[in-house]
Amino acid sequence: xxxxxxxxxxxxxxxxxxxxxxxxxxxxxxxxxxxxxxxxxxxxxxxxxxxxxxxxxxxxxxxxxxxxxxxxxxxxxxxxxxxxxxxxxxxxxxxxxxxxxxxxxxxxxxxxxxxxxxxxxxxxxxxxxxxxxxxxxxxxxxxxxxxxxxxxxxxxxxxxxxxxxxxxxxxxxxxxxxxxxxxxxxxxxxxxxxxxxxxxxxxxxxxxxxxxxxxxxxxxxxxxxxxxxxxxxxxxxxxxxxxxxxxxxxxxxxxxxxxxxxxxxxxxxxxxxxxxxxxxxxxxxxxxxxxxxxxxxxxxxxxxxxxxxxxxxxxxxxxxxxxxxxxxx
Ligand code: PBG
Numbered sequence: 332x333x334x335x336x337x338x339x340x341x342x343x344x345x346x347x348x349x350x351x352x353x354x355x356x357x358x359x360x361x362x363x364x365x366x367x368x369x370x371x372x373x374x375x376x377x378x379x380x381x382x383x384x385x386x387x388x389x390x391x392x393x394x395x396x397x398x399x400x401x402x403x404x405x406x407x408x409x410x411x412x413x414x415x416x417x418x419x420x421x422x423x424x425x426x427x428x429x430x431x432x433x434x435x436x437x438x439x440x441x442x443x444x445x446x447x448x449x450x451x452x453x454x455x456x457x458x459x460x461x462x463x464x465x466x467x468x469x470x471x472x473x474x475x476x477x478x479x480x481x482x483x484x485x486x487x488x489x490x491x492x493x494x495x496x497x498x499x500x501x502x503x504x505x506x507x508x509x510x511x512x513x514x515x516x517x518x519x520x521x522x523x524x525x526x527x528x529x530x531x532x533x534x535x536x537x538x539x540x541x542x543x544x545x546x547x548x549x550x551x552x553x554x555x556x557x558x559x560x561x562x563x564x565x566x567x568x569x570x571x572x573x574x575x576x577x578x579x580x581x582x583x584x585x586x587x588x589x590x591x592x593x594x595x596x597x598x599x600x601x602x603x604x605x606x607x608x609x610x611x612x613x614x615x616x617x618x619x620x621x622x623x624x625x626x627x628x629x630x631x632x633x634x635x636x637x638x639x640x641x642x643x644x645x646x647x648x649x650x651x652x653x654x655x656x657x658x659x660x
Contacts, residue, residue, distance in 0.1 A: 379535035401651035452498035480510035505572035525577035526562035529553035532607030593638030602639035
């Protein structure tokens, strides 16, 4: 046959495929989410996230060592707060000796070079399971932002490197930046969940932290999954308010959003492969319906190909082990 362009030529061998691969992923680009619990907690397994456990604060040191052995150096912390400490004001969120603040200090004392990112939202602290303060069944924006700014300063005081507001209140990035700067934390970064969608894929996470909303849903603050332009507007607002990195979440059902945001902002874009995405792959693999290592590599590389510089994923350790560091698509 007379074929002018034979695409298959560049697919002939592994070496050639690696040479011309357009996308790569390295462990330094991964963020490891961690669910920290008090030492008294015995129930560490998360049934909807097989293979992923909650971590007692007394086991943090060991866990950090095991991440470092795999060259994983960035963590994103979440805490599971005792029911008795939850209220509608987020009081425990700004306790200097709260679980989050202690966890940050512990990790920084193990190795100060570990990059510690902290989730900022009220849901784990809220008696209503909402990301903000509730008044007359509504999540009130401005009073919530005030608490989030205080919470961020408290995390920075404990040693956090990046504040990661996941609440989707308006104006919170600017307020957090201002509060951090006023206290001299000019080098504490902000990774904002800029385009966070109201998604069913957060279900297993809410099991992990016992943080499901007590009434209603999160659609008055998280984004409607029918919208894309709005994600650009959200991302640009966060850039203008001082975000250092903007995140899109979830990842796989939102690759188009990652791609579009990447075209419009000139700071790094992150993506979060969320708990439900993890659960999907795990459960299909358990049944023998998907090859787990291949599904991990394919999804993570797709997220990079879409335009994410950084990926938060529950598969970070698996990726590190599978590839001993680097994978070429
Ligand atoms: C809290 C928060 C959530 C996630 C990250 N931060 C849950 C939610 O908004 O309900 C989800 C992460 C995941 O599903 O892996 N604001």
